[in-house]
Amino acid sequence: MKNINIIKFIGLYSLTALMLTACQSSESDLTMPALATVDGQPISNSLLQTYLQQQGITEPTAEQNGEALDNLIQLFAVSAAATDDAKFIQQADLQAQLELARRRLLFEAYAKEYVARFPISDQQLLQQYQDTVAASGAHEYQFDTLTFADQAAAVAALVQLQRGESDFQQLAASTGSEQLGWMNLAAAPEDFRNAVLKTAVDEVVPLPLASGNGWRVVRIADRRKFDPPSFAQVSDGMRADINRKKVQAWIQGLRERADVQLENVTVDAAQ
Numbered sequence: 001m002k003n004i005n006i007i008k009f010i011g012l013y014s015l016t017a018l019m020l021t022a023c024q025s026s027e028s029d030l031t032m033p034a035l036a037t038v039d040g041q042p043i044s045n046s047l048l049q050t051y052l053q054q055q056g057i058t059e060p061t062a063e064q065n066g067e068a069l070d071n072l073i074q075l076f077a078v079s080a081a082a083t084d085d086a087k088f089i090q091q092a093d094l095q096a097q098l099e100l101a102r103r104r105l106l107f108e109a110y111a112k113e114y115v116a117r118f119p120i121s122d123q124q125l126l127q128q129y130q131d132t133v134a135a136s137g138a139h140e141y142q143f144d145t146l147t148f149a150d151q152a153a154a155v156a157a158l159v160q161l162q163r164g165e166s167d168f169q170q171l172a173a174s175t176g177s178e179q180l181g182w183m184n185l186a187a188a189p190e191d192f193r194n195a196v197l198k199t200a201v202d203e204v205v206p207l208p209l210a211s212g213n214g215w216r217v218v219r220i221a222d223r224r225k226f227d228p229p230s231f232a233q234v235s236d237g238m239r240a241d242i243n244r245k246k247v248q249a250w251i252q253g254l255r256e257r258a259d260v261q262l263e264n265v266t267v268d269a270a271q
Helices: 012-023 045-054 062-084 092-117 122-136 151-163 168-175 190-197 231-257
Strands: 036-038 041-043 139-148 177-183 209-211 214-225
Touching: 036 062, 041 062, 045 062, 092 231, 122 231, 139 151, 139 168, 151 168, 151 214, 168 177
Parallel strands: none
Antiparallel strands: 036 041, 139 177, 139 214, 209 214
């Protein structure tokens, strides 16, 4: 076998990923002869293929296979020596890193498996696209906004504007204003969306809008025709976004069902 002069350093995370992959080899792979053994530990074909994939090699040449196997032999030899070094392997910070790497790998792999088990169909994706286009409406808008700490303050400002006790510029001078770039109404709450459709340019929408940092009073600065992108242009991004939200909801459900017992931890009840 060709000797390798320079062996790439393989980080702790990659080592753990490879070891866990070896443990998860298919039953058929485990019955096949190992490509090599190091101190009695087998290097399977699936482990070799996983290593190559981590290097971005999907169709390896014979030389690349040989080099990868040689790297794995050296990796196994060093990791075996590290495991046998009791003083080294029992270090608390090292054990913590290994455990975190293992948990992260399981997290990422299982989330990917969840998406594969419950895929969104092309028909469902198309329906969501059509619903989003319908909700977007025929126009997109530029909004001038005033931000308030809570809903009550935003409603009070709207009342002042409706009664003529103040105008938008006066309120902007005291609270500060922000113009939002061109956007459609797809993500807006239905009541706010309906209010915008009845409001002319340069007028204030008669409902406040909740935002991440408070509540906004909104004036329509401009409006133009909205031409939605084609389904082909956005389908991949939509699928990724749906899967991301689906995984987040699944994770939250698992978190809520988990039996969590906090020990030696002080938790602020207000949080």
